[in-house]
Amino acid sequence: MAVPANVIYFVGYDTLRNNLPSSIPQTLAPLVAGTFARTFAVAAISPIELFRTRLQAYHPTTNRSSFQSVMTGISSLVKQQGFRSLWRGLDLTLWRDVPFSGIYWMGYESLRHRFSQYEVFRRAGERGFFEAAFLSGWLSGTFAAFVTQPFDVSKTRRQVYTGESSTLRLMGEIWREEGIRGLWKGFVPRMLKVAPACAIMYVSSNPP
Amino acid sequence: MAAAIPGSQQPPFNGASVGDVSALHKSISAVSGAFLTSLLVTPLDVVRVRLQAQHPSAPPPSNGGGSGLNSTPRLGYSTLGGESKLGVTTCCREVFFTRSWVNGPGSAIQCQYNAGFASPVLQSGYCAAEETGKRTFQGTWEGLVKIARYEGITSLWRGLSPTLYALFLRLCLIKGPWRCLPM
Numbered sequence: 435m436a437v438p439a440n441v442i443y444f445v446g447y448d449t450l451r452n453n454l455p456s457s458i459p460q461t462l463a464p465l466v467a468g469t470f471a472r473t474f475a476v477a478a479i480s481p482i483e484l485f486r487t488r489l490q491a492y493h494p495t496t497n498r499s500s501f502q503s504v505m506t507g508i509s510s511l512v513k514q515q516g517f518r519s520l521w522r523g524l525d526l527t528l529w530r531d532v533p534f535s536g537i538y539w540m541g542y543e544s545l546r547h548r549f550s551q552y553e554v555f556r557r558a559g560e561r562g563f564f565e566a567a568f569l570s571g572w573l574s575g576t577f578a579a580f581v582t583q584p585f586d587v588s589k590t591r592r593q594v595y596t597g598e599s600s601t602l603r604l605m606g607e608i609w610r611e612e613g614i615r616g617l618w619k620g621f622v623p624r625m626l627k628v629a630p631a632c633a634i635m636y637v638s639s640n641p642p
Numbered sequence: 643m644a645a646a647i648p649g650s651q652q653p654p655f656n657g658a659s660v661g662d663v664s665a666l667h668k669s670i671s672a673v674s675g676a677f678l679t680s681l682l683v684t685p686l687d688v689v690r691v692r693l694q695a696q697h698p699s700a701p702p703p704s705n706g707g708g709s710g711l712n713s714t715p716r717l718g719y720s721t722l723g724g725e726s727k728l729g730v731t732t733c734c735r736e737v738f739f740t741r742s743w744v745n746g747p748g749s750a751i752q753c754q755y756n757a758g759f760a761s762p763v764l765q766s767g768y769c770a771a772e773e774t775g776k777r778t779f780q781g782t783w784e785g786l787v788k789i790a791r792y793e794g795i796t797s798l799w800r801g802l803s804p805t806l807y808a809l810f811l812r813l814c815l816i817k818g819p820w821r822c823l824p825m
Contacts, residue, residue, distance in 0.1 A: 475812045482811075486804035490688045491695035493777050494793060500800065590694035622782045623690035627683045634682070638675020639668070 465539075472535065476527055481520040483527065484508070487593045511596060526589035526601060534578045541574030564636060571632035579624050584617040586624065673813060680805050685798035687805075689785035696778055 488504045511519050549555050549566040556562060588604050599607070608616045776792045779785040789797050 479808045479811055482804050482808045486801045486808070487691055489804065490691040490801040492800075493692070586690075587694050590691055594691075594695045595697075620690035620694045623686040623693070623785075626782070627686050630682055631679050634675050634679045638671045638678075 476531055477524060480524040484522055484593050487590060491594045523589050523593040526585050526592055530582045530585035530589055534582045537578035537581060538574050541577060542570050545570035545574055567636050568632055572629050575628035575632060576625050583621045587617055587619050676809055680809055684802050688798055688800055689782055
């Protein structure tokens with residue numbers, strides 16, 4: 435899965451979007467190009483994400499630095515399972531992120547369209563615009579996060595721990611050990627991320 | 643032309659230069675917005691990953707291996723703190739309190755919980771139940787507080803630099819390399 439760096443470098447959203455086959459209708463072009471570009475980006479970043487997940491899961495029990503301990507763990511993983519294991523958890527990351535994007539953007543656009551028709555937002559002018567966008571992003575993001583949470587839990591488990599199992603078996607194991615709530619573990623912190631992320635994203639893409 | 647304020651309504655003296663400045667402005671603010679979000683949101687990520695990685699496992703089979711499990715903790719460091727309910731509920735000190743000349747008065751000497759799996763051998767003053775309690779948590783706020791208190795406040799931003807590297811790379815790859823390096 436190691437895509438050569440040069441290929442990734444030139445595959446940007448714009449490039450893709452302008453070069454899509456003409457069989458894809460114009461309205462869908464952003465969605466298709468965005469999905470491909472995002473998939474490539476996620477795949478390229480996956481080893482960094484593995485490192486980051488392990489680093490964040492780490493809690494100090496010895497005097498070694500967290501960085502060292504995680505690097506030791508990863509290098510022994512690579513020794514045991516080969517270079518490919520650096521991309522461990524990539525499939526689950528994609529299962530989490532791609533549906534999240536799709537659901538989020540569809541929900542955001544349709545909610546914002548719906549809200550912009552309400553008087554209360556129309557009357558408030560620029561601020562109303564912001565509020566409508568923020569509310570749509572928040573609701574849509576929360577829903578999308580909820581739907582994809584089991585993949586997030588499984589991804590963390592897959593990346594932090596060694597052991598081979600299919601995704602379905604891993605999820606089944608989580609369900610068995612911790613009940614259905616176990617598959618939605620960590621939903622609250624993830625949901626709390628949505629609101630500030632939406633607000634900052636709106637403000638930064640519409641700088642005053 | 644240097645005085646052109648991005649986004650203002652002045653008639654452009656040179657349409658191209660005003661357009662360029664505002665595109666640059668937009669791209670800088672988009673990138674810095676993403677970075678600011680990461681900065682703000684990393685503690686929540688740390689709590690989330692810790693919650694998800696907490697292994698509630700029933701003890702591994704008493705062959706001492708546990709290699710048959712699909713998600714055996716094997717991270718390159720001690721997993722003592724990793725399991726939340728190891729069957730360790732009582733502090734060693736309470737159970738095996740003894741006055742011994744060898745180890746000083748009133749210290750708990752080597753307690754061994756032999757619950758059929760790798761037993762934590764405890765030295766004096768070290769209580770497994772307390773240590774486990776410090777490292778495990780069930781809720782978001784509890785997690786934030788415990789990590790900040792027992793591991794230092796900077797531990798809440800653990801993993802920030804990989805996050806920023808990955809974000810930088812991703813912005814470049816999705817938006818195109820020329821967009822993430824405003825020149």
